[in-house]
Amino acid sequence: MDTIKANGLEFGYLAQGPADGPLALCLHGFPDSAHTWRHLLPALAAAGYRAVAPFMRGYAPTSVPADGAYQTGALGADANALHEALGGGPDAVLIGHDWGAAATYAAIAQAPERWRRAVTLALPPVPALLAGFLTYEQLKRSFYIFVFQTPLAEMALNRSFVEGLWRDWSPGYDAAEDVEHVMECLATPDNIAAAIGYYRAMLDPSRHLPAYAAAQEAAERRGERPIRYLHGTGDGCLGADITGGAAGVLPHLPPGSQVDFVEGAGHFLHLERPDEVNALILDWLSR
Template structure:
């Protein structure tokens, strides 16, 4: 698919797109790219959506934000700005995986009239993780988050095999060679890699929030129903860490676990995951 460019929230976003109709905005996570949606975009297009998958802020070919903001509020603002720039309306849907799930929760709370339904995968609302995130087994899985708070992060993450090893651990048995190569192209420049690590530094406050996105960050009114999907073999965030997720989703939401799938469940089990998403959006 051809990569197009659009400016939103002061950032030049590279994006993939297919189809015509209501906007279906698909947001990727780490360490990944917009190409992660290669199985879903064609099927969304066939169902009458304009399916759009941007490269997230800092992920080439999207530009690195001049304000250096990577807090959740900035990602929420990006989603809403892309909705507007792409001509979205109240029939738009929002889909996100990993870091892309963060603005799903925030944008549907901050601007619920923009979105009809939403889908989040592999990362639940933060409230659902608070009781289990610091369990020993989960802390071992999350070593990279703490590594990324240090000055050694860029050196470690740029070493051959680091990104590939994350994919192997998070989705055991999945051949991620194509995906890892696409990530290498997107984050090969040190500035882009530092941007991707910046999400984690903002997450734990190692880099203080810019303050530009306080309203987006503080949004709490959850109205838009969300389908939450999680792989039962997820090696990044164990399924036991997300068991109470339904309690923290808006009324009318649904939770589904996908057997035989790890963290990148939409790539490992595309038929099953696509069917769940398309049925939810129908």
């Protein structure tokens, strides 16, 4: 593992591939870690990319932001700052899962000149969620978001809770290795508060910092670079039904984008079906 400074933080990251290859930045979500890309990094490296998977802000060993900024504008700014720090060019690509997908949408909207193409997994753009999010079934799936708004959140986010989320979100997948990595990332109370902070900033705009006002405004626009969106039909976190299918997601993606559903895969589809998902990603990036 290496470290690099970007956007005022020290990021830990995993990397594979030639140092002079085009940058492929891979962003993880919750409750997860950079190790989630352990199947994709070597595939990207074999295709000639310099594949880099940072630990997201607040997830150890990446530092916890002193200003407590976890809004999507800040996440996108992190990705663009990492592009700069890692020497990325206009041929760089961006891949994000869950909160990493939110960061991806933000980054390509903020600085489209930095990115050639992108892939997002398991979290469509917010407008694609709105129609179905308040259904009874989805509200049951999203209980954790509301728990995280309460003073009980820091006590609730323990190993048992993380294990339960993985079990519910990707039924049948053995997440033991992933849970170990997650708990390493949530090693201190500050790290736990950081992971929860993403969800508090999501529902409480008063937590959005003025320093990121322009970045946040850009993050809420539709970007310019084409995105391939992937979603598992068995996702226990965000039901595939609430997106309205490809027809419901595609209008909220940039021109030239594509939507694919991976039959039977859950929320962590890139870990459950690595060969299939890697092939979809590499096919998209090669176009």
